[in-house]
Amino acid sequence: MSSTIYKNYLLQSEPNKFSQDELKAGEMIVNMGPQHPSTHGVLRLEVVTDGEIIQEVVPHIGYLHRCFEKHAESMAYNQTIPYVDRMDYLAAMNSEHVWCMGVEKLLGITDQIPKRVEYIRVLVTELNRIASHFVAIGTYAIDIGAFTPFLWLLRDREHIQRLLEWVCGARMLYNYIWVGGLYYDLPIGFEERCREFIDYLQPKLDELDTILLGNKIFIDRTANVGILPLDVAINYGCSGPMLRGSGLKYDLRRVDGYSVYPELDFEVPIGQGLAGTTGDCWDRNYVRALECRESVKIIRQCLDQLTGDHKRTPDFDPQAACPKKMRMTGTQELYFRGETPRGELGYYFRTTDKSDVPFRAKGRAPSFVNLSVLSEISRGCMVADLIAIVGSVDIVLGEVDR
Numbered sequence: 001m002s003s004t005i006y007k008n009y010l011l012q013s014e015p016n017k018f019s020q021d022e023l024k025a026g027e028m029i030v031n032m033g034p035q036h037p038s039t040h041g042v043l044r045l046e047v048v049t050d051g052e053i054i055q056e057v058v059p060h061i062g063y064l065h066r067c068f069e070k071h072a073e074s075m076a077y078n079q080t081i082p083y084v085d086r087m088d089y090l091a092a093m094n095s096e097h098v099w100c101m102g103v104e105k106l107l108g109i110t111d112q113i114p115k116r117v118e119y120i121r122v123l124v125t126e127l128n129r130i131a132s133h134f135v136a137i138g139t140y141a142i143d144i145g146a147f148t149p150f151l152w153l154l155r156d157r158e159h160i161q162r163l164l165e166w167v168c169g170a171r172m173l174y175n176y177i178w179v180g181g182l183y184y185d186l187p188i189g190f191e192e193r194c195r196e197f198i199d200y201l202q203p204k205l206d207e208l209d210t211i212l213l214g215n216k217i218f219i220d221r222t223a224n225v226g227i228l229p230l231d232v233a234i235n236y237g238c239s240g241p242m243l244r245g246s247g248l249k250y251d252l253r254r255v256d257g258y259s260v261y262p263e264l265d266f267e268v269p270i271g272q273g274l275a276g277t278t279g280d281c282w283d284r285n286y287v288r289a290l291e292c293r294e295s296v297k298i299i300r301q302c303l304d305q306l307t308g309d310h311k312r313t314p315d316f317d318p319q320a321a322c323p324k325k326m327r328m329t330g331t332q333e334l335y336f337r338g339e340t341p342r343g344e345l346g347y348y349f350r351t352t353d354k355s356d357v358p359f360r361a362k363g364r365a366p367s368f369v370n371l372s373v374l375s376e377i378s379r380g381c382m383v384a385d386l387i388a389i390v391g392s393v394d395i396v397l398g399e400v401d402r
Contacts, residue, residue, distance in 0.1 A: 016029060016058075027048055027055060029046060029047070029049075030049055031045070041064065041398075041400075042064050043063070043395070043397060044060040044063070045060070052383050054381050054385075054386060055379065058375065061368075064401040066398060066402055068084075068363060077103045077357075078179045081100070081178065084096055084099045086398055087399045088340060088345070088396045090341070091342070092128065092173055093125045093177065094338070094340040094345070096175070096177040098336065098337065098347060099347055100180075101336060102334060102336030103179045104180060106334055115309075117182055117318055117321070118259050119306050120182060121182070122302050123303070127295075128341075129295050129340075129341050130157075133341055137149070137208070137289060138151075140392065143391040144218055146211075146215065148211060149208065149212045152207070152208070153208070159197050163194060167184075167190065168184070179322060180319070182319070184318060188312075195300075205289070205296075219282060221388055222276075222281035223280055224276040224280055225276075225381065226377045226378065227279050228279040228377050229246065233248070236369070238343070238369060238370050238373055239344035240343025240366050241341075243343065244269065245280075246271060246283075247271055248270065253339045266294045266295075285392060332349070334348070337364070341394075342366040342367050342396065343366030344366050345365065345366055347363055349361060368399065371400060374389065374393065377389060
């Protein structure tokens with residue numbers, strides 16, 4: 001490489017936050033990424049170390065920028081749903097649900113959504129929540145050095161993907177939840193097949209506790225590591241398992257009570273310091289495992305409703321409440337939020353009169369906010385522990401670099 005090309009390369013690459021002149025005696029800068037195998041995406045970490053002890057960690061993001069907000073500001077609300085899928089691609093149903101509920105509130109049609117549609121929405125989002133947590137827990141096990149739990153969880157996640165593929169034809173990017181309704185009703189026989197799956201899954205969650213959460217090596221690598229005190233989590237705006245792992249029962253499905261969640265019985269798991277200190281890496285993983293059990297409870301209740309009071313009828317149209325035109329009346333501003341597997345996903349809308357395209361659409365991504373606390377919980381840890389800490393945050397870079 002010629003000196004000119006190399007100089008241009010240096011000018012184009014993002015500079016370090018810390019310069020060599022700022023380092024103290026014995027300190028050095030180590031770059032992890034932007035494609036380190038254990039950073040769960042195209043993320044670069046600039047790590048200042050003193051020997052094996054971390055002094056500072058600076059996440060450098062933007063390698064996967066998707067221009068989501070500008071896409072949303074150039075097309076109609078219903079046309080944006082495929083782009084919403086691609087933010088948190090591990091929990092696309094959850095992202096669609098929040099987006100559509102926000103637009104429905106703007107249009108004033110929330111009360112027109114049939115109850116069967118609402119229960120189907122919650123059913124598929126909770127299935128997707130389990131699938132997302134299985135990826136988080138399974139890949140985290142690989143980060144720590146355990147391979148078997150990853151294979152078991154991906155095996156069971158495959159059943160969920162096949163169920164969702166049966167519903168809408170896609171395995172990950174669904175475009176199933178539409179503004180005002182659904183793309184299609186559940187396939188005939190889906191409720192029975194789904195009930196068979198959750199009956200199969202229940203003992204598998206018990207096996208997960210034995211092989212991973214109670215494993216001595218896993219506990220030694222995650223307990224008392226990356227401790228996130230509750231006040232720090234609140235001040236940084238953390239949400240989801242990151243916040244609940246620090247001991248606060250704060251779940252938007254309960255706090256805001258959207259959709260049919262107020263009619264469902266489920267608990268909000270929190271970290272309790274059972275293996276170490278409340279708010280450590282083990283607690284965050286523990287909360288995700290417990291949330292899978294709660295999602296199973298929610299799915300059972302949805303299936304009871306979908307085969308009982310709100311069972312399928314020949315004249316049911318899942319698109320009956322879908323508006324033909326989505327032109328807003330007057331200028332409005334709205335922030336709507338919902339609970340995804342990673343925390344509070346929110347969308348801010350600013351509309352203009354008689355337009356079906358938002359003047360401004362802003363996405364509040366939980367992965368972006370949760371990642372910002374990385375430096376706080378990594379300071380003073382060993383370099384080897386940084387992999388465990390990053391994995392416990394459970395980031396999706398498509399959402400960070402939205």
